[in-house]
Amino acid sequence: xxxxxxxxxxxxxxxxxxxxxxxxxLEAAEALYGYGPYxxxxxxxxxxxxxxxxxxxxxxxxxxxxxxxxxxAHVAIVSGGDPGVFAMAAAVCGEIERGPDEWRAVNVVVVxxxxxxxxxxxxxxxxxxxxxxxxxxxxxxxPWPVIEKRLDAAASGGFVIxxxxxxxxxxxxxxxxxxxxxxxxxxxxxxxxxxxxxxRAEEAVTITTLQEAAATKADMATLVLIGSPExxxxxxxxxxxxxxxxxxxxxxxx
Amino acid sequence: xxxxxxxxxxxxxxxxxxxxxxxxxLEAAEALYGYGPYxxxxxxxxxxxxxxxxxxxxxxxxxxxxxxxxxxAHVAIVSGGDPGVFAMAAAVCGEIERGPDEWRAVNVVVVxxxxxxxxxxxxxxxxxxxxxxxxxxxxxxxPWPVIEKRLDAAASGGFVIxxxxxxxxxxxxxxxxxxxxxxxxxxxxxxxxxxxxxxRAEEAVTITTLQEAAATKADMATLVLIGSPExxxxxxxxxxxxxxxxxxxxxxxx
Numbered sequence: 001x002x003x004x005x006x007x008x009x010x011x012x013x014x015x016x017x018x019x020x021x022x023x024x025x026l027e028a029a030e031a032l033y034g035y036g037p038y039x040x041x042x043x044x045x046x047x048x049x050x051x052x053x054x055x056x057x058x059x060x061x062x063x064x065x066x067x068x069x070x071x072x073a074h075v076a077i078v079s080g081g082d083p084g085v086f087a088m089a090a091a092v093c094g095e096i097e098r099g100p101d102e103w104r105a106v107n108v109v110v111v112x113x114x115x116x117x118x119x120x121x122x123x124x125x126x127x128x129x130x131x132x133x134x135x136x137x138x139x140x141x142x143p144w145p146v147i148e149k150r151l152d153a154a155a156s157g158g159f160v161i162x163x164x165x166x167x168x169x170x171x172x173x174x175x176x177x178x179x180x181x182x183x184x185x186x187x188x189x190x191x192x193x194x195x196x197x198x199x200r201a202e203e204a205v206t207i208t209t210l211q212e213a214a215a216t217k218a219d220m221a222t223l224v225l226i227g228s229p230e231x232x233x234x235x236x237x238x239x240x241x242x243x244x245x246x247x248x249x250x251x252x253x254x
Numbered sequence: 255x256x257x258x259x260x261x262x263x264x265x266x267x268x269x270x271x272x273x274x275x276x277x278x279x280l281e282a283a284e285a286l287y288g289y290g291p292y293x294x295x296x297x298x299x300x301x302x303x304x305x306x307x308x309x310x311x312x313x314x315x316x317x318x319x320x321x322x323x324x325x326x327a328h329v330a331i332v333s334g335g336d337p338g339v340f341a342m343a344a345a346v347c348g349e350i351e352r353g354p355d356e357w358r359a360v361n362v363v364v365v366x367x368x369x370x371x372x373x374x375x376x377x378x379x380x381x382x383x384x385x386x387x388x389x390x391x392x393x394x395x396x397p398w399p400v401i402e403k404r405l406d407a408a409a410s411g412g413f414v415i416x417x418x419x420x421x422x423x424x425x426x427x428x429x430x431x432x433x434x435x436x437x438x439x440x441x442x443x444x445x446x447x448x449x450x451x452x453x454r455a456e457e458a459v460t461i462t463t464l465q466e467a468a469a470t471k472a473d474m475a476t477l478v479l480i481g482s483p484e485x486x487x488x489x490x491x492x493x494x495x496x497x498x499x500x501x502x503x504x505x506x507x508x
Binding site (some may be wrong): 087091122241 | 273346359412490
């Protein structure tokens with residue numbers, strides 16, 4: 001019989017976001033696969049070999065883990081955040097779809113994790129308190145016009161927007177373009193949150209506005225939240241404002 | 255000085271989804287507030303009084319907890335899933351916005367949790383592998399036309415859709431209307447997932463199609479996922495199919 005492949009979400013940053021299920025799944029695995037920096041977050045254990053790989057080696061990583069599972073092993077791929085959100089779960093499914101029949105016999109178990117938008121939202125209040133969406137700004141795997149169409153649909157529909165993969169050295173202009181695009185639909189004072197490296201020593205959270213938002217303030221480790229027309233700030237003396245989107249939506253947006 | 259109010263996400267179902275941060279926050283609280291069934295999931299502890307309240311008493315619950323925190327106590331409100339997603343974090347922010355100035359001095363700490371759509375998605379594969387949105391189908395706090403507009407925007411924009419609060423005794427027709435509305439944009443074979451009571455003994459996950467999806471199969475404890483035009487199934491012998499949305503989107507949807 002085929003073995004098992006667990007795809008485990010570690011959450012962002014440090015261990016505070018690790019669930020009991022993820023802890024148990026890490027414990028049970030006979031071998032670990034993953035992007036090096038994510039593997040580094042898991043304590044080494046005797047008899048549990050680990051196979052780090054590069055950021056763009058998702059296909060090879062999936063194939064290696066599936067091949068070991070086919071042999072009967074219980075292996076795990078670790079992922080930052082939630083493996084189902086722009087991450088390894090879809091990459092593994094894609095390989096199974098395209099791969100040999102025997103990969104379909106592998107028991108695939110996805111272990112959810114805290115995804116970045118939930119962690120960033122929690123840090124500033126309740127910006128995702130009402131309808132929201134998540135968009136990857138990477139045009140490596142989809143054409144830019146698809147992304148523009150989705151930004152338009154989300155902003156004009158009144159959704160709060162979480163932008164994943166906002167910027168990288170190879171994709172320097174997309175976030176600025178996205179801010180410009182969103183400004184067609186949203187007012188200049190719309191709250192924007194940059195959440196960087198949540199739960200890590202270099203964590204930085206910035207609350208600004210769409211008018212003031214500068215793409216240069218983001219990097220690969222940043223999650224960007226853009227409010228809906230109903231998202232607002234509650235000012236507080238001596239501490240950061242709360243950013244929140246009320247559960248009530250009284251008006252039909254124009 | 256004012257005390258602290260932690261708003262803690264327990265995740266869906268049982269303890270498997272509890273994070274270390276949530277565990278620590280529960281431990282540190284001097285008193286617990288929350289909807290009765292959520293409080294019941296937290297083991298009782300000597301010297302940690304608990305204040306259960308009804309499902310619709312979010313305002314009163316928030317006010318009671320804020321008042322205790324103003325007195326200097328460290329209190330916590332527990333929430334199922336993630337408190338930032340259609341839940342207590344926005345309710346508390348709303349009370350702070352409308353309430354006395356002293357509530358703004360309370361140190362509000364939101365502790366994120368696994369929200370239902372992540373848990374349901376994990377159970378079936380990777381349906382949220384690409385751009386997606388979350389919509390509450392409750393028209394208690396927003397007019398139905400706003401919901402219709404958002405369903406249109408999400409489906410025509412190519413988002414996978416997670417429907418929260420799909421149905422209740424007081425709102426029996428909305429989910430059927432939503433399926434009909436989505437059928438204007440999505441093909442009859444679009445995958446639909448009903449995820450009920452995840453992590454509990456009565457857990458039930460059903461994979462069907464938009465054409466076959468019956469609103470009567472959902473209840474208050476159900477999260478409904480509707481695929482995008484790119485979401486598909488990977489059939490497997492002897493076990494449930496994987497539902498997944500590939501990370502690649504090659505075409506601009508019409």
